[in-house]
Amino acid sequence: MTHSIASPGLDQAIAAYLAHSRALGRGYRNEERQLNDLRRFVQAHAGHDLTPVLFEGWCKTLGGLHANTRRSRELIVHKFCRYRRRSEPRCFVPDPLYFARKVPYRQPVIIQPGQIARMLAAADTLAPSANSPLLPAVMRLAIVLLYTAGLRRGELLRLTLGDVAARAGVLRIRESKFHKSRWVPLSVGANRELKHYLRQRLRGVFDGRPEAPLLCNCARGWREYTGAGLRRGLGELLAIAGVYDSAGRLARVHDFRHSFAVQALIRWYRQGADLHSQLPKLSMYMGHVSIVSTAYYLRLVPSVAGLASRRFEQGFGDLLRGVRP
Secondary structure, three states: OOOOOOOOOHHHHHHHHHHHHHHOOOOOHHHHHHHHHHHHHHHHOOOOOOOHHHHHHHHHOOOOOOHHHHHHHHHHHHHHHHHHHOOOOOOOOOOHHHOOOOOOOOOOOOOOHHHHHHHHHHHHOOOOOOOOOOHHHHHHHHHHHHHHHOOOHHHHHHOEHHHEEOOOOEEEEOOOHHHOOEEEEOOHHHHHHHHHHHHHHOOOOOOOOOOOEOOEOOOOOOOEOOHHHHHHHHHHHHHHOOOEOOOOOEOOOOHHHHHHHHHHHHHHHHHOOOHHHHHHHHHHHHOOOOHHHHHOOOOOOHHHHHHHHHHHHHHHHHHHOOOOO
């Protein structure tokens, strides 16, 4: 490993790297958070610049995270250091050989419609509080939008009142992953739930400005729900509804998105739709840059496997049995 020497400073180097990346059209919000965390660690340990010892110490602070998350953050620093070396040839660049090893992600728990019904019933029994006067309505709407529209958790949390066109039944998702914005049409049932929620949300006691968050958890002001708060609330409802897989694993919030994609596939099989023409539409609806990203969410669960087998038999069964047309 190459040791660092005197340099213009870590602060200036990070600022220059982010400015360069954003000039190319990248958001780099997560990269900014991770690099600032690294900068604070270096400063807290009286370091003037990043060294092998300080980098190793920073990596140890990530010990409680999933291996893939640790590797992702280490690679962010590696990419920054490689950029920096273009102008500072002797600056430290960590060796990826010593980064956390990537491991397979856990398989999602595909949530069934009956389980969603139990979650909605459980949400209706929640007791509002002073900090969350709309708790039952918020949790109910979150379940509906995540399951029927396949939104990412961050997309749901960033929705404002101005992003909602309830009359048309459409949501505007602004600057999401891959820096793409899109319009998401809702089903009739989901839009009905949205309108019901808005009748409570738009009462005079709550902030009704267009820039106010759709999911509001404070009667005074317009504080939005946090990712941790939403995950905790939905996690409790998933447990109450018994949304576990055969191995006893509780479903996660991100499993709603997997379930949305799988349920769309099941509907198309049952409708006899042409999957080759439908999958690009699903990709666009979910906000993916290509169908390759969408394929990650399409799991071969038993119900999908059965429907696919029946369709194959209908189309090619005679050939396999040796019957000529």
